[in-house]
Amino acid sequence: MNTPSQPTNQLTTQPTNHPKDHLLTLYCRMVLIREFELRAINERRAGLIPGFIHSCVGQEATAVGACAALNADDAITSTHRGHGHLIAKGGDPKYMMAELAARSTGYCGGKGGSLHMADFDLGILGANGIVAGGIPMATGAALAFQMRGEDRVALAFFGDGAVNEGAFHEAANLAGLWKLPVIFFCENNLYGEGTPQSKQSPVADLAMRAEGYAFPGVIADGNDVLAVYEATQAAVNRARAGNGPTFIEGKTYRFRGHYEGDPMAYRSKEEMEAWRQRDPIPAFRRRLIADAAASEGELRAIEDEVQAALDEAVQFAAGSPAPDPESALEGVYGETHGGSVF
Numbered sequence: 001m002n003t004p005s006q007p008t009n010q011l012t013t014q015p016t017n018h019p020k021d022h023l024l025t026l027y028c029r030m031v032l033i034r035e036f037e038l039r040a041i042n043e044r045r046a047g048l049i050p051g052f053i054h055s056c057v058g059q060e061a062t063a064v065g066a067c068a069a070l071n072a073d074d075a076i077t078s079t080h081r082g083h084g085h086l087i088a089k090g091g092d093p094k095y096m097m098a099e100l101a102a103r104s105t106g107y108c109g110g111k112g113g114s115l116h117m118a119d120f121d122l123g124i125l126g127a128n129g130i131v132a133g134g135i136p137m138a139t140g141a142a143l144a145f146q147m148r149g150e151d152r153v154a155l156a157f158f159g160d161g162a163v164n165e166g167a168f169h170e171a172a173n174l175a176g177l178w179k180l181p182v183i184f185f186c187e188n189n190l191y192g193e194g195t196p197q198s199k200q201s202p203v204a205d206l207a208m209r210a211e212g213y214a215f216p217g218v219i220a221d222g223n224d225v226l227a228v229y230e231a232t233q234a235a236v237n238r239a240r241a242g243n244g245p246t247f248i249e250g251k252t253y254r255f256r257g258h259y260e261g262d263p264m265a266y267r268s269k270e271e272m273e274a275w276r277q278r279d280p281i282p283a284f285r286r287r288l289i290a291d292a293a294a295s296e297g298e299l300r301a302i303e304d305e306v307q308a309a310l311d312e313a314v315q316f317a318a319g320s321p322a323p324d325p326e327s328a329l330e331g332v333y334g335e336t337h338g339g340s341v342f
């Protein structure tokens, strides 16, 4: 019953059903997330970045597919593995890299680091070091949207481990009862730290949890950006129509450790290799070329642009000053980089 899903390297969605600029944007964002994470890991090793990094390498399709279905004024909440969510919602890699490097130009003025980045102007209500902590926040934002009569939705990203927290169940219950415009997006990467899903949950398909709260639970191939986009778009339409929440379970896998430095003794090389075969980025790239949706040259140009943007982000971070000790008590309550309150 709780056997993990098996990887295949076939994408089942049809790129030709989507406009070309949309496909290229999806590709660009996934590459930007992957390369941002790899740069951050290198810069941490090189000493620019202090503190922990929980990378989302391998999980780019869930972040990008889900956020592509949202409007600019919709909201997301994120997790400890949140860099991808932030970039997918429009976060600026310069301010993110500066925040990771604990510089005053970062999203939190260099005082928060990876787990606290937010940009309310972009609807990014924040990364979160508390597992499941973002779920009631997104549900509260959705309640505010409903009460104000606004045509906005909130989407909470969280992991498979978070589904076993009380915070998820309390929020899901009220969201189901009040038909709130919220999307519960579970990135099921099969592990919570080193504990496999089969040892933390009696069910393999976490989407079935939604049934107890009277809203739909759908499963998407979390390594297929278009499958994630289409599932999220359906959930967004449902929420905007006043029909309430949807739980989306994106089945995916993290390629690196829980954190950088994790020895990963809890999983086999064979399992990791099987999932590497279905890396979401090369799979989408192959599909775009095979379906003549994009040329090799167009995709290379995107990859070069990403590298240039990240060169700039690292230079920006390295060239920025540390926060002034005099500012230690500034920005503690209710302000973000943009200065506005959501």
Ligand SMILES: Cc1ncc(C[n+]2csc(CCOP(=O)(O)OP(=O)(O)O)c2C)c(N)n1
Pocket (backbone or CB within 6 Å): 080, 081, 129, 130, 131, 132, 158, 159, 160, 161, 162, 163, 189, 191, 192, 193, 258
């Ligand atoms: C409430 C709470 N309990 C425990 C932790 C320690 N912790 C940090 S990440 C994590 C695992 C979370 O697993 P999952 O939700 O599947 O997310 P993933 O790391 O796989 O993205 C745990 C237990 C925490 N930060 N907060």
Ligand SMILES: [Mg+2]
Pocket (backbone or CB within 6 Å): 159, 160, 161, 187, 188, 189, 190, 191, 192, 193
């Ligand atoms: Mg997990």
